Amino acid sequence: MSEKELLKGNIAIAKAALNCGCTCYFGYPITPQTEIGEYLSQKMQEKNLAYVCAESEIAAINMALGAASTGAKVMTSSSSCAVSLMQEAISYACSDELPIVVVNVMRAGPGQGYIFPSQGDYNQATIGGGNGDYHTIVLSPSNVQECIDLTYKAFHLAQKYRNPVILLADGLLGQMAEPAELTENPYPQIDNSSWRLDGANSRPSRNIHSLEPNQTKLNQHIINLYKKYELIEQNECDYEEYLCQDAQVIFVAFGSLSRHVKSVCNHYRKNGIKAGLFRPKSLYPFPYKKLNELSRKTPIFIDVEMNMGQMLKDIRLAILSNAKISFIGKPTGNWLREEEIINAADNIIKEYYASI
């Protein structure tokens, strides 16, 4: 029986990975996620597991690609500008249907940006930064406990759907410490004996590749991938609703920033305005359906993000056309404080009620 301990987000992710049977980690240092690799380098060597200080993020994700083909639980971690380097192999892994967990502890961009935390990779993660028709599952933790829970879930979904999963954390979450419990991994082992590459021993040889010169076969392969994505969209939408049921105004936020927004909701509730928070925990699949339902009753939606409004388009797609949608955000740096959000939201709410 484990109990709560003071854990940094990065360390929590690393511990959870080990705890649920991750046997391979490949990475290259980049702030603000370096502690993940540092922690695992020691632990994995002690356990004779596979840890490689890769020569680049490109090498790291490709090592992960190779390792995943053996059926092993595989993780790499990085941050924003270096996750960009991994996009090619992520596209391959989606086509190859290889389970890889990619942790992105987001920092500021574009380009090198800086080590300030940010949520600027929402688009890259949810739309995909690589070529072709594909999706990666994207999970977004908001606190250190969820760094553990969603790491377990990321490994599980990667294996279950044979698809890369991105754990989209941010620099604040990676670097902050709070009490969390390293619970047991709740998910079952998934049998991969039907596809893993381990030598053609007493079975026909197998190969895994994305290249397909026959256009009928290539089309069918992609259509099959999209059938899988449909299944993922049906089964794996994950979200938190906070005081949404009777809300006049619903804030939509993800990741650690949503915690500030929760306080904002409490502030409004105290002042007689029924505010709620809708927090997608899975950014792909995005919980369109639930958000759509909420927009039948709630007229105002306010998207709060540490970027220039990357999630706005998904909220717009989800909500009914007569609901109003506004954005509060800034691209990077210190997280928006409650007062900043409240000041901006006051105006939005006032404007709305003045207009009806």
Added chain:
Amino acid sequence: MQVYSAPKAIKENSDFTFCPGCDHGIAIKIIAHLIDELNLKENTVAIASSGCSVFLYNFLDIDCLESPHGRACAVATGVKRAHKAQGNNKFVFTYQGDGDFASIGLAESMHSALRGENITAICINNTNYGMTGGQLGPTTAMGQVTTTSQNGRNKEYHGFPIRTAEQIALCEGTSFSARVALYDIKNIINAKNIIKKAFEYQNQGLGFSFVEILSSCPTNWKLSPKDSHEKIKNELTQIFPLGIFKDIKND
């Protein structure tokens, strides 16, 4: 008495997709024969790459994984290490072109050698980017005409080619590095012995083993298969000398 048979490790009814007279076919045939001889089939994962080498998995009847362009050695590292972490020692080799191994993937290739990654890399050097129609590559010889060096490679404009086997030999983690050719029977038999040695070094856990195969590209060189072999014999071996550049057992 039967003195020769086609390798069993080649898939039935799989015709090579290479141009007529291309040495890729000879190289893959050698590898397939060695898979038979060394009983590797049941324990091997091969890594294919991008370029003419890409269809390896259509020919070899063993487990194969494709890698993104240039990353074969990184992918092989992942396969080898992941199996090792599960307590299995698998035989892992890459099959790459010179563009894949020594240009776009030079970092992954060289770092695998530096780490002494216990894998084998086979690199087909045909001095151009073959699949895209014969452009200047990292191994294009001085003076060689390609579609992107139509006046011939020159040092002021294009810089110098890489001698891959010599470079890989400099890496401390390399157990074996050699260059072979396939332009006549003697050299083909020698190439097979050299590749066998590279494979055995992996089986003995000695580190990164590497064989560069000087190969013909009749289509893009605009020569007949026979003349292509003559070119390798008379010209290319002057620039890319054949031999063993590192052998950990002799050094």
Added chain:
Amino acid sequence: MSYIKLDKNKCKSCYLCMDVCPKGLIKKSDEIGKTGEFIVKFEDKENQCLGCSQCAIMCPEIAITEVYKE
């Protein structure tokens, strides 16, 4: 009598085998193969084949699949 087995469906008419046969037993046939060129044929009326396998070792298409030596 030594001989080879030639899978003519695999021949791509590169003619490398013709050059290595020490007895000149492999020649162009009058049959057109998949590359649009005349494929090769093995003709050994005087039982000259040595079973040396050089043609098979050279053939890039593994079109020479078996060699027998007596």
